[in-house]
Amino acid sequence: ENLGLGRVALPEEIAAWDKDVSPDGTGLPPGSGDVLTGEEVFADKCASCHGDFAEGVDNWPKLAGGWDTLADDDPLKTVGSYWPHLSTAWDYVNRSMPFGDAQSLEPDEVYAIVAYILYSNDLVDDEFVLSDETLAEFELPNADGFIVDDRLETEHSKWVGEPCMTDCKDAVEVTMRAMVLDVTPQEEGAPEEAQAAPAEQEAALDPALVEAGEKVFKKCKACHQIGDGAKNRSGPVLTGIVGSPAGRVEGFKYSKALTEMAENGLVWDADNLHAFLAKPKTFMKGTKMSFSGLKKEDDLAAITAYLKSVAN
Amino acid sequence: TPDPLITEVQPWASGLGDGVDATPYGLPIEYEADVIRRNVEWLTADTISSINFTPIHALDGTITPQGCAFERHHSGAIDLRKEDYRLMINGLVDRPLVFTYADLERFPRENHVYFCECAANTGMEWAGAQLNGAQFTHGMIHNMEYTGVPLRTILQEAGLAAAGDLSDKWVFVEGADASSNGRSIPMEKALDDVLVAFKANGEALRKEHGYPVRLVVPGWEGNMWVKWIRRIEVMDGPVESREETSKYTDTLADGTSRKWTWEMDAKSVVTSPSPQAPITHGKGPLVITGLAWSGRGAITRVDVSTDGGKNWQTARLAKPGEKMALTRFYLDIDWGGEEMFLQSRAMDETGYVQPTKAQLREVRGLNSIYHNNCIQTWWVRPSGEAENVEVS
Structure with a gap:
């Protein structure tokens, strides 16, 4: 019956991938983190999407608030108001966050972030410390708010049998129309034709390098848009950034640090971009950009080429 | 008057078409360029963590081509x-x-x-x-x-x-x-x-x-x-x-909140006519078609109503239903050009009948987000245009 396919998984391989954490704390690595450390880590790595106080930016998830709203018309489901197990928050932050830089956090940073999320939900005070020994015991407010699927009893047992075929109701009146809300996306025909001939300056660009840069840009996409229809997100639109003076994107609220450097004449030429993207926080102390930097020289050259290729 | 498409020699009937390998991996012909996945931008913060939609209004049969199958x-x-x-x-x-x-x-x-x-x-x-x-x-x-x-x-x-x-x-x-x-x-x-x-x-x-x-x-x-x-x-x-x-x-x-709500309940929808697939041919023979499916087994029957659920007719299944797979249904009618409130209602092998929106709301309220398998209504006007509505 056994086909003898595959090979035995080595302990270090299992350790590298088997990181899930269960409600009873199984899977947690040793470590701890406090609220104040968490506040710093959160500001650095999470706030660009989730807000400084875990209140959420744009459409990105709110992590705090929403108490007693679950029975309302528009419930706000956060870690504090909805999530049943704290292990879930630790597990998700550890394996899938920060968005665009997943699996980069140390265990102590994860404990600290989760402690801060509890604090932002008013569930602990600012001296609280979360650790592998205390996490499983921590009870979230909505822990008892879930029931196992009961559709078979509550719905299926009722909605069976031969349905009515004729004269099933007296009147049929329209009670709601989609046209009233008018939120359906505009129907577009064929996708637009490829762009016309590229601008002059692009002729000098190496297409392979631009393509490589587009891949590197995936690291930036969570916060930055570029090209046709790009909009400011937690980072400004980057169309035409190369060669332009800093701080010029309309409608974007820049950090104080960037505004000051812009006033002093910072231009995003290739050299400055290179230095900034290699070590953002060294080049610009106080930048809002929560990105640790591109380590590889090849990536830096590629991203610069790509950004150059998407001109105004 | 004679149709010039017939009486005159057309370029495609006298010249030559593409050779083989013109597209080594083929794409739909350009005239089908509107049969594409679409996104609803306001739903999510970013397309990287988002969903788009299969153009079911423009497809027939049951197999979804991979190129237009929704992404999440x-x-x-x-x-x-x-x-x-x-x-x-x-x-x-x-x-x-x-x-x-x-x-x-x-x-x-x-x-x-x-x-x-x-x-x-x-x-x-x-x-x-x-x-x-x-x-x-x-x-x-x-x-x-x-x-x-x-x-x-x-x-x-x-x-x-x-x-x-x-x-x-x-x-x-x-x-x-x-x-x-x-x-x-x-x-x-x-x-x-x-x-x-x-x-x-x-x-x-x-x-x-x-x-x-x-x-x-x-x-x-x-x-x-x-x-x-x-x-x-x-x-x-x-x-x-x-x-x-x-x-x-x-x-x-x-x-x-219910957890572990894994199964998809029986559900159906009329895919044409529908808001993106209006009737353009006027009165006379009309094919009403749609899809039905159940996560609890095979579809056994689909009924269609043209008057908002007052009266129902059993539709023709293109093939007997298969477990956990889409089933195509057809109702071929002679349309008199009157307004219609089109609905479909699926039944599966467990005997379950697809519920109305009112029935679902009675049990679940309005905040479930997931597992909405209610009966859908399209209001088809004499012009052939259709709109998503709710009816009493």
Whole structure:
């Protein structure tokens, strides 16, 4: 019956991938983190999407608030108001966050972030410390708010049998129309034709390098848009950034640090971009950009080429 | 008057067309360029963690072409080469194992047609008619013929003696992308019909559907069909991961929430006529068509109403229903040009009848988000145009 396919998984391989954490704390690595450390880590790595106080930016998830709203018309489901197990928050932050830089956090940073999320939900005070020994015991407010699927009893047992075929109701009146809300996306025909001939300056660009840069840009996409229809997100639109003076994107609220450097004449030429993207926080102390930097020289050259290729 | 398309020699009838290999991998002809997936931008913060919709209003039959089958990503569609692909089985097994893609192709494999429906399909319609088109109201679904290895076979290869009594065991499945999208599945389902799939509709999975390998969990919500699946762990209990607690749980009117709502209930929708597929030919013969499906078995019957649910006629099924697969239905009528309130109502082999919106709301309230399988109404006007409405 056994086909003898595959090979035995080595302990270090299992350790590298088997990181899930269960409600009873199984899977947690040793470590701890406090609220104040968490506040710093959160500001650095999470706030660009989730807000400084875990209140959420744009459409990105709110992590705090929403108490007693679950029975309302528009419930706000956060870690504090909805999530049943704290292990879930630790597990998700550890394996899938920060968005665009997943699996980069140390265990102590994860404990600290989760402690801060509890604090932002008013569930602990600012001296609280979360650790592998205390996490499983921590009870979230909505822990008892879930029931196992009961559709078979509550719905299926009722909605069976031969349905009515004729004269099933007296009147049929329209009670709601989609046209009233008018939120359906505009129907577009064929996708637009490829762009016309590229601008002059692009002729000098190496297409392979631009393509490589587009891949590197995936690291930036969570916060930055570029090209046709790009909009400011937690980072400004980057169309035409190369060669332009800093701080010029309309409608974007820049950090104080960037505004000051812009006033002093910072231009995003290739050299400055290179230095900034290699070590953002060294080049610009106080930048809002929560990105640790591109380590590889090849990536830096590629991203610069790509950004150059998407001109105004 | 004689039709010049017939009486005059047309360029295509006298000149020559494309040679073979003009498109070594073909795409639809340019005149079909509107049959594409579409996104509803305001739904999500970013397309990287978002969903789009299958153009079901423009398709027929039951098989969804991969190129227009809806996508749902939590951290974007990743590039993962077959050569770099690994699948690990660990936890309560006799031998934790690692398989390469090539290993998977050496297991005895099976072919099955299954629908994959996002639990949130029709989710925007709980509070009222909102999106105007079958693509947007019901397009988080696709139906493909999958080729793959039963998960049962792979679990047996690792050996389940170490797990002891299997009746209370679970498997945790996770993907190789940054979201990992982990889900817990009870062992009973894992040993039943779950597939580790690498082909769809005969060819490799598309990148956006989990190339090179995804999980297929027949009849159960799409979120569990983990893409780029990299690890399967046999466990004592569910992990209660983010995707099975904070999301994919269904909040009822009193604020309590159902969890582990895995099965997709029986559901149907008229795909044409519909808001994006109006009647353009005027009175006379009209084909009313749509799709029906159930996560609890085969569709046995579909009824169609043209008067908003007062009277019903049983539609013709293109083929007998198959378990956990889309079924195509037709009702061929002579349309007199009168206004219609088109509805369809599916029944499955358990005897379950697709409920009205009112019935669903009575049990669940308005905040469930997921698992909205209500009867849909299209208001077709004498002009042939149609609109998404709710009726009393």
